[in-house]
Amino acid sequence: MVLPSGFTFPVAYLAVLGAAALAVGYALSRADPVVDATTILAWGPWMAVGSTLYVASQLGLVGGVLAPAVTAPTVYLTTFVAAGVVWLATLRTPYPRRVFAGVGFLVLSVPISLALRYGATHGGLTLAWPLAGGVAACAVTAVVWVALDQLAPDATRVAGAAGALVVFGHTLDAATTAVGIDILGFHEQTPLSDIVIQAGAAVVPGYGGWLFLLVKTLLAAGIVVLLAEYAREEPREGFLLYGLVAAVGLGPGAHNFLLFVVTTP
Template identity: 40%
Template sequence: MVLPEGFVVPPWYLLVPLLVVFLSAVSLLWTLEPPVTDRTVLAFAPWMMIGAAAHVLYRLEVYPDAIAVLFASPGVYLVTATVGGLVWILGTFLEAAGLQRTAERFLGSVGVVVFAVSVIVVLVVGWEHGAVQPFWPVVAVVVSGLVTALAWLVLGLWFTDVAATTGATGALVVFGHALDGISTAIGYDVLGASEEVPVSRMILEAGGSLPTAEYIGAGWLFVAVKIALAMVVLGLFREYVDADPSQGRFLLALIAALGLGPGVHNVLLFAVA
């Protein structure tokens, strides 16, 4: 099995209109060619987390049955990308009209508000079910921040050109994958959660087969692999970002989302499940 458990494709009558809107937004952005800078990637960070929060709400069975499948995986990420793209387009037009200082500020501000509301709804639903447990999620976020700072320090000292070129985008890549790795490790070793992604499950099982598993658990290997891969990717992308900053940072943003989205999903789900 290659696909994660719970992978659900929406029915055609929901998928087709969603794809039409998504591809239309992509086509318009391709025409407008807005620059992709570190600020743009950071402005999209809340949108990476919105998809995770929306999927947690799906697992809490908040949505009406008629549209709930849109917020399963992978539909929820397509929905989030579509809405985020439309907000980016609107911000670009508002900037051109002089109504916003920058499109990134508009994109990030809307994203922060939507994410905050999503988190509040998640916590309220969890509170109604008597299941709000914030301790381990907070630990996961704090430890991820510390590990990211340490990893970025190492990168800055030994591979200064990589850190300088990838900048805040690179830091977000490392943090996103650190959060995914550490939250997964906590879920697997401490909370008894199962892993839905087959490749990740294989790494966790490999960690569990090592002699160290009895003392420090199995998740440490997954954390190490995630952070090492993130830093290797930054090294491989250094020349690309230097030659074509917009495309390079856009692809790094996608890689950051692959870590930050699942990581935030884990944190929110552990808080209310």
């Protein structure tokens, strides 16, 4: 993931949001919702909400009392609390997962719209290369999933849409990172990721992102397979782990994609 600016830690907000997150988590455990591959897929848009809100924060589009709630890392607690409350509410509807995903997309449209408006009025939008990264992520995901279905059909059958989301999230993160660093002039600030990228650049000078994409893709595919047996035996815990792993990839990937569209060095 590309991190153009540092994290901030507003302690008061962290305390309040931490308490709210615990309360929401407790309420969800009492509600005992179904957690399966479809549930994790429904969380997909919410996984991108926090990272796109962070982009809006980086651009200075959120001010006043709300500003600390959308900086890192508090933005992820904010998103979890909001998503958890919505999830609890949608459990009362006939189609909770559909409604939950739909509300997620509506919420996601807000920071995206704000950021796009900012980019359009501050130098224009850079669409071609970020879109190329997104297309590459879709293509790699399709190839990897077909290969996994041939090599480990039991794993893909158990993981289902949750496993596909894991692969897509991490390939999106890796592909957009490669585009941002190798082509658009951004810099990687995560030390371990930078080591991998520099190793790739040592093989192909000026283009180190290919190795990062390869490593992330293989790791994501491996995790899908490794978690399959756990998800079969303990579906709730197993699919929650799939969701966590997917969020760790999809969130940064969505952040990179939107940031690169609206700001170019």
